[in-house]
Amino acid sequence: MKDRYLVLISLVMVLVQTTLLQAIRIGDVIPNIMLIWLIIAIVLFGRYAGIKTAIYAGVLTDVIIGKGLGTHLLIYLTIASIIALLEEKIFKDNYITPVVLIIATTALFHTMFLFIDYFANGDIHIVRFLFGILLPEVIYNLAIGVVAYTTAFRIFMGYQMR
Amino acid sequence: MTIHPHLRNWLVVITVLLLVITIGVSVNGRERMTVVEDALGSVVRPIQKVLTQASNSISEFTYPARNLFRLSKENAALKTALLEAQRELIRQTMLQEEYNDLRELRKALNYAQRNDINNYLTANVVARDPGNWYGMFVIDAGLAEGVTESAMIFNGNGLIGQVFEVGEHWAKVITVIDNRGTVSFQILDDKRNFDGVVSGFSEDLLEGYLFDPEGEIFPGDQLITSGLGVYPNGVMIGEVTEVVEDKDTLLKTIRVKPNVDFKNIDRVFIIPQKNTMME
Numbered sequence: 001m002k003d004r005y006l007v008l009i010s011l012v013m014v015l016v017q018t019t020l021l022q023a024i025r026i027g028d029v030i031p032n033i034m035l036i037w038l039i040i041a042i043v044l045f046g047r048y049a050g051i052k053t054a055i056y057a058g059v060l061t062d063v064i065i066g067k068g069l070g071t072h073l074l075i076y077l078t079i080a081s082i083i084a085l086l087e088e089k090i091f092k093d094n095y096i097t098p099v100v101l102i103i104a105t106t107a108l109f110h111t112m113f114l115f116i117d118y119f120a121n122g123d124i125h126i127v128r129f130l131f132g133i134l135l136p137e138v139i140y141n142l143a144i145g146v147v148a149y150t151t152a153f154r155i156f157m158g159y160q161m162r
Numbered sequence: 163m164t165i166h167p168h169l170r171n172w173l174v175v176i177t178v179l180l181l182v183i184t185i186g187v188s189v190n191g192r193e194r195m196t197v198v199e200d201a202l203g204s205v206v207r208p209i210q211k212v213l214t215q216a217s218n219s220i221s222e223f224t225y226p227a228r229n230l231f232r233l234s235k236e237n238a239a240l241k242t243a244l245l246e247a248q249r250e251l252i253r254q255t256m257l258q259e260e261y262n263d264l265r266e267l268r269k270a271l272n273y274a275q276r277n278d279i280n281n282y283l284t285a286n287v288v289a290r291d292p293g294n295w296y297g298m299f300v301i302d303a304g305l306a307e308g309v310t311e312s313a314m315i316f317n318g319n320g321l322i323g324q325v326f327e328v329g330e331h332w333a334k335v336i337t338v339i340d341n342r343g344t345v346s347f348q349i350l351d352d353k354r355n356f357d358g359v360v361s362g363f364s365e366d367l368l369e370g371y372l373f374d375p376e377g378e379i380f381p382g383d384q385l386i387t388s389g390l391g392v393y394p395n396g397v398m399i400g401e402v403t404e405v406v407e408d409k410d411t412l413l414k415t416i417r418v419k420p421n422v423d424f425k426n427i428d429r430v431f432i433i434p435q436k437n438t439m440m441e
Contacts, residue, residue, distance in 0.1 A: 015206060018289035018300070019213035023220035028365065028425055029294050063199045064206055065289055065334065067298055067326070068189030074181040081174070113293065116185060132364065133294045 001045050003052060010057040013037050018065050029136040034061065035105045036145040038076060039083065040152045043092050043101070047084035054080035068116070075112045079105050093161045098149035099142060106138045192327055194311075200329040203300075207332045210288040211302055218428060245319060245421070248384065251350065252396060258352055283308055283432040288332070295365070297340030301430060304331040310434040312392050317430050320398035320421035321345065321387060325432070337424055338399075339365055346390035347399055347418075349383050357388050360399065360418050365425070368400065368418040375412045379405055385418055394433065 013034050021030045034057055042050025058073030066072055083101065090097050114129055153161050195203070285303035303309050305328055315322040315335050323337035338345055339362040347370070348357050356377035360370030372379055383402040389395030400420040407414050 011206070014292070015209055015213060015289075017292040019210050020217045020220075022214075022290050023217040023224070025425065032293065034292065060202075061292060063202050064210075065292055065298055065300060067334075067336070067340075068185045069199075070181040070184035070188065074178070074185065077177070077181075110293075113295075116189075137294055 001041075001049055006041065006049065006053050007056045009037065010034075010053060011060055013057065014060045014064055026140065027136055029133070029140055031140040031144045032106065032109065032137060033144070033148075034076070035079070035109055036102065036141060036148050038080060039098065039101045039105060039145070040149055042080055042083045042087055043090070043097070043149075044152060044156050047080075047087050050080045050084055050087070051077070071113070071116055074116075075109055078112065079108055082108075093153065093157070093159075095146070095150075095161060098146050102141050102145040103138055106141050107134060110134050110137070192311075195327055195329050203329050203332050207288055207300075207302055210300065211286065214286075214288050214290075221426075248398060248421075251384075252386065252398065255350060255352055283434065285309070285333075285430055285432060287427050287430065295340070297337055297362070298326070299335050299337070299427065301333050301335055301432075302331065303432065304329045304333050306330050308434055309333050309432055312435050314393050314397070314433040314435075315430050316397055316433075317422060317427065319423070320400065321393065322422050322424070322427060322430060324392060335430070338362060338368060338420065339424055344370070344391070345393060345399060346388045347385040348388040348395070349379060350386050351383065354378055354383075357390070358416070360385070360416070363417065366419060367403070368420060369415065370418065371413040371415050375414065377414070379414060379416060381405060392435065 017030075017033055021033065024030065038050065038053060038057060041053035045053075054076035055073065058070075058076040061072040061076075062069050083105070110129065110133060150161055283303060285301040285307070287299050288302045289300040291298045301309075301315075309325055309328050311325055311328050313325040313328075313333075315324060321338055323335050323340070324343065326334045326336040328334075336343065338360075344359045344361045345368070346357060346359050348355060354377070356372050356374055356379060358370055358372040358377075358379075360368040363369035379402060381402050381404060385399040385402065387393040387395050387397040387399060398421050400418045400422075402416050403419050404417040405414055406416075
């Protein structure tokens with residue numbers, strides 16, 4: 001996929017994440033569509049497109065709403081790099097793949113966010129993190145992410161997943 | 163494009179180092195954003211405003227369904243009545259004769275006093291934290307409208323937070339429930355004039371302690387800003403829900419439920435940072 005489309009879709013994702021998605025909170029939690037988009041970009045478009053997506057999404061998020069310049073960029077690049085290492089080895093058309101990737105990336109995203117916050121402020125709240133944010137968001141991301149991944153797979157790969 | 167593995171490793175190390183340095187420099191806020199950031203923010207701000215209005219409309223429309231078992235209307239009416247009573251209580255407490263005596267004393271000693279709580283700006287929230295931490299949001303007012311870095315943000319319910327970074331026509335706000343900042347408080351009681359600090363603990367709780375370990379504080383006490391630090395005095399913070407005495411540190415840890423619902427902030431008031439003014 002061309003870079004301008006990656007930038008445009010990343011920008012749309014950031015705007016939707018920070019505005020429209022707030023209206024569909026369930027239990028005060030919203031899904032993280034940026035992570036879902038990142039997974040789709042790396043797995044379906046290749047590692048280099050995925051790394052570029054991570055850079056565009058990270059920079060846009062940090063500039064528009066980020067707490068520290070580089071926070072989201074570092075986290076997305078880390079996630080993208082790890083998935084990129086596995087990209088050629090995973091079965092992209094298997095339903096287990098998006099489930100595992102969504103759980104792992106959501107956990108990694110919030111863990112890194114927590115540690116960056118810890119080094120900035122010296123205080124973290126594990127209980128709130130685990131039960132108030134991570135667990136509900138994993139469930140919500142799975143509900144939306146699997147559907148999004150399946151749909152994107154059908155569109156870009158041209159056949160159904162197994 | 164093939165990159166030599168050795169060079170790739172160095173590239174990764176240098177990138178991570180640069181990002182960590184950038185985060186370290188910017189994580190506690192900057193006085194001014196770069197031109198590029200400000201330009202990008204200015205471009206997306208109108209789009210965010212429209213989308214947020216749509217989001218608010220959807221939220222209002224789906225609220226009864228999403229909160230089927232809550233007695234929302236009765237609850238909202240009760241809260242409104244309670245807030246009015248709290249505001250009246252603050253006004254009455256601050257008009258007490260001994261407070262006026264202290265003000266006269268302050269004048270006589272030529273102390274500086276902040277008197278800018280009535281000089282505020284208003285703004286709309288156009289974007290919210292993309293995660294689920296409720297620590298940040300974006301407003302549609304910036305330097306051009308008079309917003310300054312560290313300006314206080316509040317609404318009719320009480321203290322929200324302060325401006326973190328400011329552009330020409332927009333600004334990022336960090337809320338008090340983010341564990342980054344602390345708020346100094348005093349108890350809203352003319353007999354128990356104890357001070358302390360609280361900071362963010364969760365999306366609906368603050369945690370803190372009294373400066374005086376012997377000070378008395380009880381669940382149900384109302385807390386307002388004390389005027390120490392960046393926030394002017396007299397702004398409602400919330401209600402004490404729990405008091406825990408730590409025998410090791412001899413401090414009383416308190417948990418406070420903020421008056422503000424950080425998940426549903428649409429419009430805010432801003433008090434820009436100014437030099438304190440002599441009376």
